[in-house]
Each structure stands twice: as C-alpha cells, then as structure tokens.
Amino acid sequence: MSRNWPTVDEIMATVDELLETIVDRLDERDRYDALCARYLLDVGRRELAVGKVLDAQELRELQSFTGESGSLEELHKNLGQSIRAGRYDEQWQQVFELVLAHVVNNVSVSRPDQLEPHHRKAKESTQDSS
Amino acid sequence: MAQDLSIDPDVAQVRDRLLAAVRRRYGERAGIENLVSATLGGSNRTVLFDFNDDRASTRRLVLRQETYALAQSPFLAPHPQFRLLKIAHRAGIPVPEPIFELDDDDGLGRGYIVACVLGETLPKRLVNDPDFSTARARFSAQCGEILARLHALDPVAAEFLADVPDSLDPVAAQTARYDSYAQTHPAIELGLRWLHLNRPTASKPCLLHGDFRNGNLIVDHGGIRAVLDWECAHLGDPMEDIGWLCTRSWRFGYPDRPIGGIGTRKEFATAYAANGGVDVDWERVHWWEVFGLVRWAVLNVMQAHGHIGGQRRAIPFAACGRNTCVIEYDLLMTLSGEYD
Structure with a gap:
C-alpha cells in the first residue's frame, strides 16, 4: 500500500491538522467532540503502528498460559469465562499478571501518558525491539 | 456549554412543546425564552430556559429529558428521579428545586423540570x-x-x-x-x-x-x-x-x-x-x-x-x-x- 500517497498516517495527520485548525472556532459542545475526535485519531495512529505486534504477542501469551488454540478473541473470551468460573482462583497471581500485561498494552495504545513509569518504560523497550 | 437556539436542532425540537407544557400548568400568559442545550450527558438531555408568567419574575429552569431507555439501562427512569428530588429537597439536602414532571400530554417523552442552580460542575x-x-x-x-x-x-x-x-x-x-x-x-x-x-x-x-x-x-x-x-x-x-x-x-x-x-x-x-x-x-x-x-x-x-x-x-x-x-x-x- 506504500505506493499510495498520502499514506494512511499522512491521511490521519491531515485530518488531525484540520481539527486542530478549527477547534478553537467551535462552540463548546462541538469543540469537545473535536477534541474527542483528535484523541481517537491518536489512538488510531498508535494502533496502526503497534497493534498487530501487540495482538501477536498476546496470542502467544494466551496460548502458552491456557494451553488452548484459537483466535485472540476466542482465547480472551475463554479466559474471561474461566476467571468467572473460578478456574484460576488458585493461579490468581499468574492470571493477574497476564491480564495486567494486556491491559498495559491497551493503555499504551489508548492513553500511554496514564501508565506508571515502570510500565511505560517496559512498553517502550518492547516496542523498540519488535 | 451553551449553544444558540438557531443552530441547535435539539433545542428547536423541544421549544414549542415545552412552551405548551408550561402553559398547560401556568396559564396562557406563561412564556419561555433563552433556551440553550447543555453538553450531552450520559443519560439525559439538559435544556436550560427562562420561565416567566404574569405573577413572578423570570426564573431560570432546567428541562431534563431521558435519552437512554434501553434494556439493561443502569439509570432510573425520570419518575423515580423526580420523587427522589422531592424527598431530598424536603429534607434540606441541597438539590435543584423540583418544579414539575412531564406527562404524556406534553409530548416530550419522559423527564422533568427543576430550578437552575448557578455554579461550576467541571x-x-x-x-x-x-x-x-x-x-x-x-x-x-x-x-x-x-x-x-x-x-x-x-x-x-x-x-x-x-x-x-x-x-x-x-x-x-x-x-x-x-x-x-x-x-x-x-x-x-x-x-x-x-x-x-x-x-x-x-x-x-x-x-x-x-x-x-x-x-x-x-x-x-x-x-x-x-x-x-x-x-x-x-x-x-x-x-x-x-x-x-x-x-x-x-x-x-x-x-x-x-x-x-x-x-x-x-x-x-x-x-x-x-x-x-x-x-x-x-x-x-x-x-x-x-x-x-x-x-x-x-x-x-x-x-x-x-x-x-x-x-x-x-x-x-x-x-x-x-x-x-x-x-x-x-x-x-x-x-x-x-x-x-
């Protein structure tokens, strides 16, 4: 797809530039919507950059932890059902760490500024090496 | 927070019906003006307006209309909300004074009117x-x-x-x-x-x-x-x-x-x-x-x-x-x- 200009990143940056230009001319409600739209564009940009890598990593971790095969969605669903049924009560710390790692992945895409420094640093080093 | 009525379809939709609702209760000389829509809430639409009749000075009121009424809604319907506001108001807990509740004849869906309290919520x-x-x-x-x-x-x-x-x-x-x-x-x-x-x-x-x-x-x-x-x-x-x-x-x-x-x-x-x-x-x-x-x-x-x-x-x-x-x-x- 790189033969197509502008690239998807440039398209998103262009839309963001428009929003940035007009946001201060809007009334308060539209301004809030525009700020939310800019936030969603940021999320989209980060997900395009690292989403596939994170998904593949999570799939490997889930397969290893549960011993099951299937799509990421299926394994997440099974994991949720197993937690609810109490099947991981005796492995609370292990399942907790697995879920926390995946939540940290999601926050690194949605709101990386909200991560504590040790999680932010770990994410940056993982993404640099991928 | 406020929008001009002329560009806010939410407010334009409710204006005539709100005026009729007010007149049904307070007489044909009652009026409303300066309607503005507040920021979209989680479960209600909020419209502020000035109310006046031939007895009282102008009073700023708030219309709260239900906007989320799906199955599994975590929100109370407006009727019990209004009852609670009356209970709290009577007990001296600081709440907006409840004025009246909408009914089917108002054609505004479910909701109620309360007094506007000035201040900051952000x-x-x-x-x-x-x-x-x-x-x-x-x-x-x-x-x-x-x-x-x-x-x-x-x-x-x-x-x-x-x-x-x-x-x-x-x-x-x-x-x-x-x-x-x-x-x-x-x-x-x-x-x-x-x-x-x-x-x-x-x-x-x-x-x-x-x-x-x-x-x-x-x-x-x-x-x-x-x-x-x-x-x-x-x-x-x-x-x-x-x-x-x-x-x-x-x-x-x-x-x-x-x-x-x-x-x-x-x-x-x-x-x-x-x-x-x-x-x-x-x-x-x-x-x-x-x-x-x-x-x-x-x-x-x-x-x-x-x-x-x-x-x-x-x-x-x-x-x-x-x-x-x-x-x-x-x-x-x-x-x-x-x-x-």
Missing part, C-alpha cells in the same frame, strides 16, 4: 482554579455532611427503589449489564471475581445517591450548592456512596486527594460522623472503590456499545470505549496495592 476547574480555593477548603467536609444527612433519611420513603437491580445485588447488577454488551474484558472479569471472593457482610440499607462525586456537584466560590444526577440512586450500604466518591477515576489528576481530587479521607470522616453518620469503615470503602472501578469500566463499555450499535451515536461515547482500558489499569493497580 472537575478540572474545581480542582485547579484559584477562584474555587474557598470551596475546595470546605469540599470534603461538605461531602461528609451531605452524605451523612442523605444516609440518615428513612429508607422507607424510598421503598420504590427496593426492586432496582443495584438495590438487590449491586455486583449481580454490574455483571448483568456487562454481559448484555457482549464484550470480553478479562480485567473486568478479574474485578468481578475479586468482588465476589472478598464480599463484605450485608449492612442495613440506606438511601444512596449512587453517583455522588466530583462532576455531579454544582459548586460556587463558597462551596457545594446542589447535588445533581440522581439517576443511579438505590438502597444499599452507605459505604458504597463513600467508595464511589473516593474512586480513583474521580480524583482528576490528584490521586493523593481521595475526596474528588480535592480533600482527605479524614476531613470527610470527621464531618460524616459529626452529622450523624456512622464511623467510616475504610476497609469496606476500599471494597466499594474496587466495585466503583468495575462499575465505571462497565459504564464505559456501555457507552461504546451504544455508539457502535447506533442507539446513541456520539464521538465522546466512542472515546469512552477506548477509555475502558485506562479504568481497567486503575482497577488492577488498585487490586495489586500499587494504588490506594
């Missing part, structure tokens, strides 16, 4: 703006006083809330809502499981506001003037309201100030006890703070569900979906003991 301004320094100094104590007075009311007066899912079993209520959105969130499952495994013993039920937090309080420079948003009220453990007030999501950048990002637990507990409340059981409150994070995560899933399903399409609701993981992060960090 949490970021309340926690940061130097103009609110006096209000901030009183904030925790006022929260303690208001909640103590609310929790002291005879819950029999609000017995119509006894069948609300949150009154029956708040964890089951969250679980049912979460399941209805058909999304998979292992972190929410962990939170629900922890709540199940660590559940405190039942307590004598009180009338709870259910959404008492920074953001649902009208504050002026002198302090809290009104408690808004009664659509989550139910009967339950008084520590639930305190836990929700302290939930990390409502600290707005000041995690070391558990009372709304402004004050301390000690200030709150002192005022709560001084106004008739029981001694605050902070261990129990912690359980309710975890519950609050699960609940807030589920509410954000709900907003994204409404956006994606098309029932309530709005950009902020799409953003809520991507905010869910941030709440899950707070939840897990709280469960691990890294956050208090």
Whole structure:
C-alpha cells in the first residue's frame, strides 16, 4: 500500500491538522467532540503502528498460559469465562499478571501518558525491539 | 456549554412543546425564552430556559429529558428521579428545586423540570482554579455532611427503589449489564471475581445517591450548592456512596486527594460522623472503590456499545470505549496495592 500517497498516517495527520485548525472556532459542545475526535485519531495512529505486534504477542501469551488454540478473541473470551468460573482462583497471581500485561498494552495504545513509569518504560523497550 | 437556539436542532425540537407544557400548568400568559442545550450527558438531555408568567419574575429552569431507555439501562427512569428530588429537597439536602414532571400530554417523552442552580460542575476547574480555593477548603467536609444527612433519611420513603437491580445485588447488577454488551474484558472479569471472593457482610440499607462525586456537584466560590444526577440512586450500604466518591477515576489528576481530587479521607470522616453518620469503615470503602472501578469500566463499555450499535451515536461515547482500558489499569493497580 506504500505506493499510495498520502499514506494512511499522512491521511490521519491531515485530518488531525484540520481539527486542530478549527477547534478553537467551535462552540463548546462541538469543540469537545473535536477534541474527542483528535484523541481517537491518536489512538488510531498508535494502533496502526503497534497493534498487530501487540495482538501477536498476546496470542502467544494466551496460548502458552491456557494451553488452548484459537483466535485472540476466542482465547480472551475463554479466559474471561474461566476467571468467572473460578478456574484460576488458585493461579490468581499468574492470571493477574497476564491480564495486567494486556491491559498495559491497551493503555499504551489508548492513553500511554496514564501508565506508571515502570510500565511505560517496559512498553517502550518492547516496542523498540519488535 | 451553551449553544444558540438557531443552530441547535435539539433545542428547536423541544421549544414549542415545552412552551405548551408550561402553559398547560401556568396559564396562557406563561412564556419561555433563552433556551440553550447543555453538553450531552450520559443519560439525559439538559435544556436550560427562562420561565416567566404574569405573577413572578423570570426564573431560570432546567428541562431534563431521558435519552437512554434501553434494556439493561443502569439509570432510573425520570419518575423515580423526580420523587427522589422531592424527598431530598424536603429534607434540606441541597438539590435543584423540583418544579414539575412531564406527562404524556406534553409530548416530550419522559423527564422533568427543576430550578437552575448557578455554579461550576467541571472537575478540572474545581480542582485547579484559584477562584474555587474557598470551596475546595470546605469540599470534603461538605461531602461528609451531605452524605451523612442523605444516609440518615428513612429508607422507607424510598421503598420504590427496593426492586432496582443495584438495590438487590449491586455486583449481580454490574455483571448483568456487562454481559448484555457482549464484550470480553478479562480485567473486568478479574474485578468481578475479586468482588465476589472478598464480599463484605450485608449492612442495613440506606438511601444512596449512587453517583455522588466530583462532576455531579454544582459548586460556587463558597462551596457545594446542589447535588445533581440522581439517576443511579438505590438502597444499599452507605459505604458504597463513600467508595464511589473516593474512586480513583474521580480524583482528576490528584490521586493523593481521595475526596474528588480535592480533600482527605479524614476531613470527610470527621464531618460524616459529626452529622450523624456512622464511623467510616475504610476497609469496606476500599471494597466499594474496587466495585466503583468495575462499575465505571462497565459504564464505559456501555457507552461504546451504544455508539457502535447506533442507539446513541456520539464521538465522546466512542472515546469512552477506548477509555475502558485506562479504568481497567486503575482497577488492577488498585487490586495489586500499587494504588490506594
């Protein structure tokens, strides 16, 4: 797809530039919507950059932890059902760490500024090496 | 916050019917003007307007119309909300004065009219703006006083809330809502499981506001003037309201100030006890703070569900979906003991 200009990143940056230009001319409600739209564009940009890598990593971790095969969605669903049924009560710390790692992945895409420094640093080093 | 009527289709839609509703009750000389629509809320549309008739001077009022009435809605219908406002107002709890309730003949759906209370609700301004320094100094104590007075009311007066899912079993209520959105969130499952495994013993039920937090309080420079948003009220453990007030999501950048990002637990507990409340059981409150994070995560899933399903399409609701993981992060960090 790189033969197509502008690239998807440039398209998103262009839309963001428009929003940035007009946001201060809007009334308060539209301004809030525009700020939310800019936030969603940021999320989209980060997900395009690292989403596939994170998904593949999570799939490997889930397969290893549960011993099951299937799509990421299926394994997440099974994991949720197993937690609810109490099947991981005796492995609370292990399942907790697995879920926390995946939540940290999601926050690194949605709101990386909200991560504590040790999680932010770990994410940056993982993404640099991928 | 305000929009000009000429460009706001929400307001244009309600104007004629609102005028007719007012005239049915106050006579043909009654009038309305200066309608403006407030920012889209989680469950209600809010329209402010000036009311006048031939007897009284102009009065600023607020129309609250229900906008979320789907199955598994976590919000009370307007009728019990209005009843609660009357109960609270009679008891001297600071709420907007209830004026009248809409009925079928009004053609405005379900909702009610209350008096407008002037002040600020935006949490970021309340926690940061130097103009609110006096209000901030009183904030925790006022929260303690208001909640103590609310929790002291005879819950029999609000017995119509006894069948609300949150009154029956708040964890089951969250679980049912979460399941209805058909999304998979292992972190929410962990939170629900922890709540199940660590559940405190039942307590004598009180009338709870259910959404008492920074953001649902009208504050002026002198302090809290009104408690808004009664659509989550139910009967339950008084520590639930305190836990929700302290939930990390409502600290707005000041995690070391558990009372709304402004004050301390000690200030709150002192005022709560001084106004008739029981001694605050902070261990129990912690359980309710975890519950609050699960609940807030589920509410954000709900907003994204409404956006994606098309029932309530709005950009902020799409953003809520991507905010869910941030709440899950707070939840897990709280469960691990890294956050208090």
